[in-house]
Amino acid sequence: MAAIPSFASPSPADESNTATPAFSPLYQQIKALILQSLQSGEWKPGEAIPSEMDLATRYRVSQGTVRKAIDELAASNLVVRRQGKGTFVATHAEQHVQFRFLKLVPDSGTPGSEGPAQREIIDCRRARATADVARALALRSGDAVLQARRVLSFAGVPTILEDIWLPAAPFKGLTAERLADYHGPMYALFETEFNMRMLRAEEKIRAESAIDGREQLLKIERGTPLLSVERIAYTYQNVPMELRRGYYRTDTHHYHNSLN
Amino acid sequence: MAAIPSFASPSPADESNTATPAFSPLYQQIKALILQSLQSGEWKPGEAIPSEMDLATRYRVSQGTVRKAIDELAASNLVVRRQGKGTFVATHAEQHVQFRFLKLVPDSGTPGSEGPAQREIIDCRRARATADVARALALRSGDAVLQARRVLSFAGVPTILEDIWLPAAPFKGLTAERLADYHGPMYALFETEFNMRMLRAEEKIRAESAIDGREQLLKIERGTPLLSVERIAYTYQNVPMELRRGYYRTDTHHYHNSLN
DNA sequence: CAGTGGTCTAGACCACACT
DNA sequence: GTGTGGTCTAGACCACTGC
Numbered sequence: 001m002a003a004i005p006s007f008a009s010p011s012p013a014d015e016s017n018t019a020t021p022a023f024s025p026l027y028q029q030i031k032a033l034i035l036q037s038l039q040s041g042e043w044k045p046g047e048a049i050p051s052e053m054d055l056a057t058r059y060r061v062s063q064g065t066v067r068k069a070i071d072e073l074a075a076s077n078l079v080v081r082r083q084g085k086g087t088f089v090a091t092h093a094e095q096h097v098q099f100r101f102l103k104l105v106p107d108s109g110t111p112g113s114e115g116p117a118q119r120e121i122i123d124c125r126r127a128r129a130t131a132d133v134a135r136a137l138a139l140r141s142g143d144a145v146l147q148a149r150r151v152l153s154f155a156g157v158p159t160i161l162e163d164i165w166l167p168a169a170p171f172k173g174l175t176a177e178r179l180a181d182y183h184g185p186m187y188a189l190f191e192t193e194f195n196m197r198m199l200r201a202e203e204k205i206r207a208e209s210a211i212d213g214r215e216q217l218l219k220i221e222r223g224t225p226l227l228s229v230e231r232i233a234y235t236y237q238n239v240p241m242e243l244r245r246g247y248y249r250t251d252t253h254h255y256h257n258s259l260n
Numbered sequence: 261m262a263a264i265p266s267f268a269s270p271s272p273a274d275e276s277n278t279a280t281p282a283f284s285p286l287y288q289q290i291k292a293l294i295l296q297s298l299q300s301g302e303w304k305p306g307e308a309i310p311s312e313m314d315l316a317t318r319y320r321v322s323q324g325t326v327r328k329a330i331d332e333l334a335a336s337n338l339v340v341r342r343q344g345k346g347t348f349v350a351t352h353a354e355q356h357v358q359f360r361f362l363k364l365v366p367d368s369g370t371p372g373s374e375g376p377a378q379r380e381i382i383d384c385r386r387a388r389a390t391a392d393v394a395r396a397l398a399l400r401s402g403d404a405v406l407q408a409r410r411v412l413s414f415a416g417v418p419t420i421l422e423d424i425w426l427p428a429a430p431f432k433g434l435t436a437e438r439l440a441d442y443h444g445p446m447y448a449l450f451e452t453e454f455n456m457r458m459l460r461a462e463e464k465i466r467a468e469s470a471i472d473g474r475e476q477l478l479k480i481e482r483g484t485p486l487l488s489v490e491r492i493a494y495t496y497q498n499v500p501m502e503l504r505r506g507y508y509r510t511d512t513h514h515y516h517n518s519l520n
Numbered sequence: 521c522a523g524t525g526g527t528c529t530a531g532a533c534c535a536c537a538c539t
Numbered sequence: 540g541t542g543t544g545g546t547c548t549a550g551a552c553c554a555c556t557g558c
Contacts, residue, residue: 023553023554025526025527025528025553026527026528027527027528048543051542051543051544052543052544053542053543061528061529062528062529062530063529063530064527064528064529064530065527065528065529067544067545068527068528070544076520077520081544081545082536082537082543082544083535083536083537083543083544083545084535084536084537084538084542084543084544084545085536085537085538085542085543085544086542086543086544087543087544100519101519103517103519200518200519200520201518201519202516202517202518202519203516203517203518203519204514204515204516205465205487205510205514205515205516205517206485206487206510206514206515207467207468207485207486207487207488207508207510208467208485208510209485223483225466225467225468225469225485225486226467226485227465227466227467227487228467231519248467250465250466250467250468254464254465254466255464255465255466256462256463256464256465257363257462257463257465257517258460258461258462258463259360259361259363259460259461259462259463259491260336260337260460283534283535285545285546285547286546286547287546287547308524311523311524311525312524312525313523313524321547321548322547322548322549323548323549324546324547324548324549325546325547325548327525327526328546328547330525341525341526342524342525342555342556343524343525343526343554343555343556344523344524344525344526344554344555344556344557345523345524345525345555345556345557346523346524346525346556347524347525
């Protein structure tokens with residue numbers, strides 16, 4: 001950095017009305033710079049970023065300052081540190097993070113113990129955003145979206161029904177066919193084909209009855225209670241990039257959450 | 261510390277069979293020592309712990325090492341740092357952390373916008389642990405437990421029904437009457453009266469139908485889908501100290517979760 | 521003002537992975 | 540051995556709080 005000695009962009013006009021003097025530590029500025037390089041694709045998912053010493057030289061700060069910046073990026077799962085090897089851009093494509101955002105686990109056994117999930121696309125098409133979808137994705141009503149419906153099965157048992165909406169613009173080139181033929185982890189596809197990384201998500205969870213044909217797709221009785229999970233996934237700058245409405249069977253699985 | 265230069269308790273006999281050489285950084289050892297003092301009650305919830313410099317002197321390490329230890333304790337919400345004032349033992353008794361473990365929020369408005377919750381104890385008595393309760397609380401079947409049932413209402417609407425089990429031994433002196441008469445946050449009572457701090461919790465969430473009288477207590481129709489939330493709360497050393505089975509209405513509220 | 525936590529530096533050394 | 544992240548130190552200075 002060298003520049004900006006400890007104070008960041010405090011437009012003097014602002015200070016009169018804001019309570020906070022907008023002090024920003026050096027390591028936060030470095031963090032922002034690294035974030036920029038990540039977003040721009042200078043370092044791609046799975047790749048190593050430059051070593052701490054290299055970055056310290058590049059930004060003209062000490063290694064400790066770079067370190068603290070990377071610490072925070074690692075804490076939010078944007079990068080992964082590996083001692084002796086380097087710091088790597090996090091990815092959804094790796095085996096052990098396949099279902100980073102999926103918190104449904106089998107009642108007995110460990111998360112992956114049922115073997116791989118079977119993904120079946122039921123429906124996939126272009127559509128126009130309804131009011132609620134538009135609000136969730138920060139679009140306008142009627143904007144083009146991609147819509148998909150799929151079923152995830154574990155050990156042959158249909159367990160999850162998902163409706164997915166994506167804004168069409170950032171995923172230009174993604175056809176319904178491409179999605180329908182793809183059977184790997186969806187977030188990995190987004191990363192490799194569209195340079196779109198899902199960084200965090202918010203979920204709203206409710207209990208609902210299985211109706212509107214969902215009972216048939218999950219092969220359960222009409223009216224069975226289902227866990228309804230509405231997820232909005234965000235990319236850089238907290239821009240919403242995916243809306244997902246999931247319906248989970250909870251007779252053999254449960255949603256697991258840890259509270260600190 | 262001074263002692264134990266970078267290696268902690270590696271009983272040579274152990275090393276033959278364990279894959280990990282059991283290396284423990286100094287700051288982890290300091291963290292463990294601070295943890296001990298917290299658990300022993302040397303510093304009570306709400307109080308300040310000694311300053312970083314004081315602790316550094318006490319343990320004969322540098323301030324930076326103490327700092328890193330406290331950083332981790334703060335990250336797991338065991339202590340709270342306040343610049344210019346000190347580091348304080350976290351507590352459930354403060355206003356803004358009243359419902360630290362409750363993730364049910366109203367569909368519209370902010371978490372606290374409905375005003376204070378009304379707590380009504382429906383039932384409260386001593387009992388013997390059934391097999392499943394015993395397993396959850398690491399007891400034996402038949403061990404003495406305290407059992408309570410209560411309803412939480414927001415803005416006069418009954419929203420949450422909770423069954424709570426506590427091991428009787430650690431809560432010796434807690435009578436059914438005391439619990440029934442108490443109308444504040446339960447975890448605060450545990451802290452002040454029994455020096456029992458709930459540090460983290462695990463939840464298993466399912467969708468279930470309102471039956472077995474739960475529909476009456478929540479004043480909803482029989483068969484309405486409810487969110488079933490089984491929570492086990494842990495104190496120091498990951499010892500389970502409370503089992504709570506909650507039934508949440510999700511027509512006006514939802515369970516909110518953030519994923520990173 | 522003194523005391524607290526927060527930032528930043530420079531340098532030394534350790535643990536780990538690859539070659 | 541070389542290079543990476545991880546630990547630890549000592550000292551300086553900054554920002555916030557309360558006396």
